[in-house]
Amino acid sequence: MTRATLYIGNKRYSSWSLRGWLPCRLAGLAFDEVVIPLDTPETQARIRAVSPSGRVPCLHHDGLVIWDSLAIAEYCAELVPGLWPADRAARARARVVTAEMHAGFLELRRAMFFNVGRAIPGGGRTPGALADIDRIARLWAQTRAVHGAGGPYLFGETFTIADAFYAPIVCRFATWAPELDAAAQAYADAVWAHPLVAEWVAAGRAETWRSPRYEESPAP
Numbered sequence: 001m002t003r004a005t006l007y008i009g010n011k012r013y014s015s016w017s018l019r020g021w022l023p024c025r026l027a028g029l030a031f032d033e034v035v036i037p038l039d040t041p042e043t044q045a046r047i048r049a050v051s052p053s054g055r056v057p058c059l060h061h062d063g064l065v066i067w068d069s070l071a072i073a074e075y076c077a078e079l080v081p082g083l084w085p086a087d088r089a090a091r092a093r094a095r096v097v098t099a100e101m102h103a104g105f106l107e108l109r110r111a112m113f114f115n116v117g118r119a120i121p122g123g124g125r126t127p128g129a130l131a132d133i134d135r136i137a138r139l140w141a142q143t144r145a146v147h148g149a150g151g152p153y154l155f156g157e158t159f160t161i162a163d164a165f166y167a168p169i170v171c172r173f174a175t176w177a178p179e180l181d182a183a184a185q186a187y188a189d190a191v192w193a194h195p196l197v198a199e200w201v202a203a204g205r206a207e208t209w210r211s212p213r214y215e216e217s218p219a220p
Helices: 015-026 043-048 069-079 088-103 106-111 127-147 161-176 182-193 195-206
Strands: 004-008 031-035 058-061 064-066
Touching: 004 015, 015 058, 015 069, 015 161, 015 195, 058 069, 064 069, 069 088, 069 161, 088 127, 088 161, 106 127, 127 161, 127 182, 161 182, 161 195, 182 195
Parallel strands: 004 031
Antiparallel strands: 004 058, 058 064
16 A cells, blocks of 8 residues: 555644544554645645645545545545444444534634634634534533543544544634533543644644734734
């Protein structure tokens, strides 16, 4: 099997890239990592040269080009068992909460941009963002109530693709510090402390490229 290449945006800013990077790491996939800085004059041309959609993340592996974070996660799950829960009911739940994350919570994304290097406590609390946060907290609580026994993650002791897809939300919460109930905060703390999430955050904070859009914007 040939070595893969994963094209991503800045770790400081690219939540979508984190959702593709985590499954690749969880699967133990050997890949070269190519970071394409965002918000530069060359960004779109560089991304379109490697990704048909013009977006990252994009995985190249064994002659395949996979340009969507959820498709990357499913591909990794086919390579290595255990990235989804083994139980059929739990696996169905994991897929549906992951799909909701993949397609939804647009108000939260707009109001609370992704930047692992900034702290903006109290900002971004638009009505739409707060409604999304309430939905996320209830979704986490309901999932853990049924499937989370035995560990701190959504499906117990194993950090699955579902947790990987909510890791960018956890990073947003670390930046914007919205009010969470105790259960939601405990789950967020567990995801934040996961070694791979911590590795991504540390790398994002160490990056030297800065985008004015995410660094100079006043806190709402």
